[in-house]
Amino acid sequence: MSRKSTGRRGTKTSSRKKVGQSSPSRFLKSVIAAALTSFGLATAWLHPQGLNWQSLEPFLVSLGWPTVVQQDSAPVPAAIDGYVQTSFAQCPQFFPGSRPVVPMAYAQRELCFSAFAILHSGQTKTPVFVVQRLNRQQIQSAKGVKRTDRFYAEGRLPQAERAELNDYRGSGFSRGHMAPAGDMASAQSMAQSFSLANMVPQNQAHNAGPWNKIEADTRKYVARAAGNVYVFTGPVYARRAASIGSSQVAVPSHLFKLVYDASTRRSWVHWQANQASTRVSPPISYEEFVRRTGLHLLPDSSLKTLG
Structure with a gap:
């Protein structure tokens, strides 16, 4: 006892x-x-x-706490026969129909924001494409939203697959928006547009000049359109692309902006060299764009093309 x-x-x-x-x-x-x-x-x-x-x-x-976040929290699209079928299950509203099919590459991840969506490449540390659904009301509302200029690294991407603020400092390139800040119709979407996942290293003169005019002209078109206009924007790379920063963010040789009017089923693609000497040139057809890039961004059979 x-x-x-x-x-x-x-x-x-x-x-x-x-x-x-x-x-x-x-x-x-x-x-x-x-x-x-x-x-x-x-x-x-x-x-x-x-x-x-x-x-x-x-x-x-x-302190004995478990990990609070998974680094690879952004969804990964499914690979099929050398191509990737994207799903964007959390934000299908940004697409005019079936989701894009793109060439398969390392570490592609889908990111949804309040006013746009991104297929991001962990290889280039930049978007494969950024897509927006725009209309007259959004363009009008965007005129009253103040630009913030608060850039930030995208926390949903693994650190090894994303650009950091230091990568652009002293690089000689601007942080070029793919979904333009000028399109954002709310303070929240404006803040989100400054994610580095939405940026590419862009020639400063091209960004401030011809590219800025293309963005402004696209807004003017949307403001006159009868309904929704879908805009895909992204970079194109040479076989051996230059890079900036310790993250080795790839520098594109060209940029594209594909405009698709869902009401008229008309499409055109601005194709711009990422250089100071570039001028605004006539757009190319969607078929030519697919031939050059392998990116199938639209439901091809429904299209009427310009020029």
Whole structure:
């Protein structure tokens, strides 16, 4: 009896010490959790994809917490016979019909935002394409939205597959929007448009000149269109592309902007060399664009082409 009684007392004493030792730790975790939650809520609206929980993981793990985010949280499209069939299950509204089929490449991931969607390449650290659905009302609303210029690295992409702010610093290239900030009809979509997942290294003179005119002309067309206009924008690379920064963000040789009017079923593609000497040139046909790139972005059989 005495041994059993001593054992129980020993167990209770040990338990009390354990509780007493762990209480500060639990309190600290609670305080940190509350702080992180408050921080997350405060920043999520301004930069919904910009909050990088990965940078907090080593500290949280040291406190005994599990990993808070999976690095490869963006969906990966399915590969078929050398091509990729995208799905964009979370944002099908940005597409005029069947989802794009594109050549298969390393680490392609689908990202949905409030006003556009991106197929991102972890190889180039830039978009394969960015797609928007625009209409007259959105263009009118966008005129009243203030530009923010707050660039951020895309937190949903693994660090090894994304561009970082330092990659562009001192590179001589501008951070060229694929979905233009000038198209954004809300403060939230404006903030999201500054994700580096929406950028390519672009020649500064081309970005500020001919490319800016193409973006403005596209908005003018949408403002006159009867219904929805779908716009796909993206980079094209030479076989041996130059790169910038420690992340080796690829520099495109050309940029494209494909405009598709769903009401008239007309399409055209602006094809621009990423150079200071480039001027606005006549658009090419969708068929020629597919031949040059292998990107099947539209439901091909429904199209009437310009020029």
